[in-house]
Amino acid sequence: MNYYDYIIVGGGASGLMMAYRMSKDTFFDDKTILILDKEKKTLNDRTWCYWEDKNDEWNDVVTISWNTIIFKSDVYKTEQVIAPYQYKMIQSKDFYLKIWNHLEQKTNFTFQSKNVTSIHQLKGEAEVITSNQVFKTKKLINSILFNNEYKEQTKYPVLQQHFVGFFIKTKEDTFDDNAATFMDFTVAQNGNTRFMYILPYKKNEALFEYTLFSEDLLKYEEYKLAIEKYLESKNITDYEIVDKEQGSIPMTCYKFWEQNSENIIHIGTAGGWSKASTGFTFKNTTKKTAELIVHLKQNKSLERFHKINKFWFYDLLLLDILHEKNHLGAVLFSDLFKRTPSKRILKFLDEETSLFEDLQVILKMPPKNFIRAIYRRIF
Missing domain, CATH: 3.50.50.60 (FAD/NAD(P)-binding domain)
Incomplete structure (x- = not known):
């Protein structure tokens, strides 16, 4: 039995x-x-997002998809169409x-x-x-x-992708639901890698998620205050919170x-x-x-079953850098998006690029930090 x-x-x-x-x-x-x-x-205890072409096996449960993503930082801003991909959200x-x-x-x-x-x-x-x-x-x-x-263990650094998200609803149509904000680094970094992640799934409803790549989690009140401050900076003051989510994913x-x-x-x-x-x-x-x-x-x-690949090593180098200098996240990602088309970045993150395409991505980021990370791993 x-x-x-x-x-x-x-x-x-x-x-x-x-x-x-x-x-x-x-x-x-x-x-x-x-x-x-x-x-x-x-x-509804999770929100999952991914990028894929227009037709894929999970389309019947996709809440909404976007053809355009937005990246922002204090030094660079871009809004790019990511065809043939769509950025998709599943509840x-x-x-x-x-x-x-x-x-x-x-x-x-x-x-x-x-x-x-x-x-x-x-x-x-x-x-x-x-x-x-x-x-x-x-x-x-x-x-x-x-x-x-x-x-x-200490051989491999461990960061957490930790976040709190508010699903908010406004009385008036407030949001452009044609684009998802992949990363907005204009929030105060406070020595960490911090950004706002925004998914507008209706013209008056959106998920605002305050996200960090760092070792230590914050007190809940800190996430809450950061979201409230961000909304206020966008003149979004008349809203209700219809749902919340919180989570932490190991990055290692x-x-x-x-x-x-x-x-x-x-x-x-x-x-x-x-x-x-x-x-x-x-x-x-x-x-x-x-x-x-x-x-x-x-x-x-x-x-x-498992086969290790080159992308494992690329990820290791980036995590080594962010573990040692967590404040560099905004700079690294800004350089990446400034010098590389979003479609190529997404293909690279999907681990579907050739070695030549890998180099087109990696060499667009500040080389000094990666050379140092490689040196430390080898020696």
Whole structure:
């Protein structure tokens, strides 16, 4: 009764996306698949954004998309069309609804509300320990961070992309909903990398998210005051807050995948699937889950799934710089957007550029800091 062909631990974006892919592939039709989490997610607890061409597999749950993005700092400002990309926003409740409605039609999928306390590699199989039950499986797909080992090590710097967002609604049409503000560095930096991220999804509704790339989180009141001050500077004073969100995403090149084993693989943030230099996770998860389906069908050891690439090293250099000199974020990103078309930047961040294209991006940023970071990593 407690043995399944596959167990997915964690019913967030990566766990559910993996379940969805498995349910769409006939290879898994005769396999028993269990999803474990404390609760079945249905509420709007996350906002995910990514860039993709006009038609992609998640279009039916995209809240809004933009053809134009805005970058601002004290030294440079640009508004650029990013075709063939669109910048897309998904609210998690729509994503959850799509996945659960689909999985409910599949008799080989089971969900159980359980508090998972630990997972273990056994001989030829894996084990999941919950507060009141033990499950075993051939292949365990885990999206939960069970320890803080990545924070305690010192080989790879760890920053946090931490944020508080206010969904605000104004009485009058206030916002240009034709463009998303990717980064606005005109906010006070206070020795960190700080910016405002703005998604206008209606002419009178928008998400304002105060975001930092830094080691330490702030008190909630500091995020709140920063958003209020920013809105006031834009003469937005008559509004209501219709929703809020808060989060923190680890930005690190720590090798999470080294904890994978023959029968256990870690996915999502727990597997190092968040883009280390930006914190973007949704697009990378879309790619990685598709690749993992192929790997599972070949019945290979799960510890052989991850392949390190050149972009891991690029991210490491940037994080080394921001870890040592966190105040340089605005300067680095300003130089990047000033000298490189947004479309090329987005392609680079998607890890889809050639070595020649990589150099067209990297060499447009201040070389001194990167040369120093390379020297320190080598020697």
